[in-house]
Structure formats: structure tokens, C-alpha cells
Amino acid sequence: MKTRVITAIVALIIFVPLLVIGGTPLLILTLAMAVVAMGEILRMKHRFFVSAEALLSFVGVIVIALPKATWQNMPFNLNGSVIFYIIVFLLLLHTVLSRNHFNFDDAGTLALTIVYVGTGFHYFFQADSKGIATVMFGMLIVWITDSGAYMVGRAIGKNKLAPKISPNKTWEGSIGGSMVAIIVIPALFTIFHWLPDYNFIELLAFTAILSIAGQLGDLIESGFKRHYGVKDSGNILPGHGGILDRFDSMLIVMPMMAVLGILN
Template sequence: MLHLRLLSALVGIPAIMYAAWQGGLLLLVVIGVIMVLGLMEMLNLLQALEVHPNRNLALLGSLMLLVVAYFQDWRYIGIVMTILIVLHLLALIRNYPRYKPGDGAAGIFATLYLSLLIYIYLISTLPNGNHWIFIMLVGTWASDTFAYFAGRTLGKHKLTPKLSPKKTWEGSIGGVLGSILAVFIYSIYLMPFSFGALVLLGALISISSQVGDLVESTLKRQAKIKDSGSLIPGHGGVLDRFDSMLLSAPLVYYFVSVSII
């Protein structure tokens, strides 16, 4: 299993880093593929919970949001959301009584939640955007790695015993410290900023990535499945690998765009 994880990382990480460095349409296409694959896994998770969103409408909503992101004309966000809601309402009428209000609400949730990955592309449009993406990636991966090893070696106090018994407070704190260290090391040489800002950013990246991971763990626990999918050898599904970025990406975007640093 470990060799599969390493092989997947050796192939996947350089590809993502290259797309992040190039930015533009290439990055948006890569994000779009990840987003759609993750959306399909999310819909499967919801189906396991006896919730049945309309897959076509969820996919259509994601594609429309990708188009809006490419043109960056935010006036159309409201139009897209209105169209999406109206289509779900029409599906509710057309497919009565099989299609329930909860199905439509779950479809909109899945679309919007996975669309948070679009913020990775939006980060690339900021000044020094490719470096900010790398900071997010480095911080997220460091958080995951440090949390794993800190939890294995020092973990004693359960973080969420009912939800994820293997996660500990020691591992969580180790993840935060690892993210801070990684963000600081990356930034000190390439993008020098104040120490306090880097500590805050590193901590927020780790905390948001851990929350994203726990959200997916909650859904998987309720659905009684181990992995969201099997697409990535050694890692499970797309959601299993990118769930931590669903919240860290928008956090980094707004952290930078509001000029906190």
C-alpha cells in the first residue's frame, strides 16, 4: 500500500505543481477535472445516505461555475445560482414524488462544496498567485504529514473518538506546527513577509485542511464506507486526497486578497 501511495504522489504532485505554475486555462481544466470527479464521488456518498440528487444538474452547475471563474465576471454568479435553483425546483415538480426537496438541496450542496476548489484557480490570478498556490499546497501537505507522524508517535488524547478514532490532539497540533514551519521555510526565501503573518497563515491552512478532512470523514462514517472512491492508487478517491483543500483554498484566497499580509 505504501509503495502505491508513493507512486501516486510521484506522478500526481509534479503534475499539479506544473499546472499551478502555468496557471491560466491549463490550471482551470485540471481543477475542473478534479472537481467533477470529486463531485461524482460526493454524489455516490449521498446516495449511500439514501439521498438522491440529480447528477446532471449537479454537473451542469459545476460547469457553469467553472465558466464564470474563467471569465471572472462575478455578475453571473447570481444568474448561475438562480438557474440552478430553478432547475432543481422543476425537477422536484417533474419527478414527484420520487424526487424530494432533500435531494435537490443535497445536489446544490454538493455542487457548491466541490466548487470551492475553483478558489485554487482564483488564487493564481492574484499577484504572485503561483507562489500562493504553492504555499497552500506545501502547508496542506505538511499539515497532513506532520499530523500523521505526530499522532503515531505522541498521540494519546483522541480528537474525535466517535468520528475518527485514530486522530489525536497531539497529531492535530503537530499538523498545525508542521504547516507553520513549511509555510515559513517556503516564504522566507521566496516571499519574505512578517513572521506573525506567516505563523497565522500556516496555522489557518492546517486548521482549515483538518476541518475539511473531518467533514469528509463524517460523511463516510455516516455512509459506512472507508474511502470515497478508488481512483487514486494507495489514496482512495479524489475526495480522500483533495478534501483538505476545499476549505484551505478559499481561506488563502481571501487572506491574500484582503491584504492582511
């Protein structure tokens, strides 16, 4: 527990100021986290970080995570989508050149992970670019839902939510966590006018949807950890696991904020 608390304090000391500063410093951190998260998947698949597939994956996740403004005025109409297609083509070509040491399933896993991780961090940076209140809206929903689910689940949780994927989660905890977020977040943001473009009812609806999306993100990451037989995605954050362990919910919540029009 001591290690977990110390890691959390150090991470917040670094993370929160960069959220406030935004811009290039936060972009560098965002890209670094995306690369580490991609590396965690490669590690689960027992792929060397200096292999062709790893290098393509690292480039791919950076390309997807970069903000749209990066591609303005690029020659030959290059943009993230074009480069991503080239990377997917090269991954497929690698299945031939590697003589089946790297197969179609491997290529598919890495391509999907590039989209999953890269898109999540892309919209994380975009949310912060919209203002600290916007990114904190998504992050607080995740944190409060998670804390509420833990407390309610510990108190009254009996019915398992997904026993084969995440045996400690319960329906009572899941519903309780979302209810706590739905009660706290819209009231907090309405009282302090932190997102003045939206009224209380809109914030209520957004919070409900994003709270559920965050929990699904948590289950998605638990699912592939169970598939690969690992407890944590990595060990870069002592006591907390890896980047995917800490950002699993946000990798779904931030793109969902874009779908809801909050990041437009």
C-alpha cells in the same frame, strides 16, 4: 504501499507542471477534478450519472468553479450566481416532477455540494493565478500539517480528536501537525521571499489559521463519508481514494485564503 507511491509519483508528474504552466491547461484540470468530486458525492448517494439531478450538479459545479473573468461581457448580465440560482430552482422543480424519487433533502445535499466543491476549486485556480508561490503556500500548509499530524500522532497520540468521525486522529497529532506547519512555513517563505507582500508575523498568523482550517476540512469529508458508510470517496487515485479524499483540506483552505485577503 507500492500502489500508493506509484500513484503519487504519476500524479505529481502531471500536477506540478500544470501548476507551473497555469492558464487554460490548469483550468481544464481544475474543472475536471471538480466534476469528478461532484460525481463522488452522487455515487455515495447512489444517483445515476445520466440522471437530471446529476447533469444539473455537473453543470452547477463547473459554473461555480469557473474564474470570475469568464462572466465578463456576458449577455443579460449572466454570471455564476444567476446560473447557480437557476440550477437550484431546477433541482427544486425536479423534486416535483420526479414524484418524490428525488426529494428536498436530495436537492439540498447537491446544492450544498456544488457550493462546497465548486468554491474550493474556484479559489484553487485563483490562487495559482496569483503565482505559484501563492498556491504552494496553501498546499504546503496542508501537506506539512498532515504529515506532522501523522508523525506526532503515531509517536505520542493518545486522546482521540473525533472518535466517531475519524477514530485514528488524536489531539496530540492535530496540535503537533499545526505546530510543525507554524514553525516551517513562515520561516521558509520569509527566508526565500516567496510572498514578499507579507511579513513573518502575518505569515505566522495565516499559517496557524489555515492549518486549523485544513484539519477541519479533513474532518468534514470524514464526516460525510461516515454518514454514507464508505471508506473512500472514490477510487480514481489507486491507493489514495478519490479526489475528495485528496483535496478535502484544500477545498476549505483555498476559500479561507480568499477570506484572509491573500487572494485579493
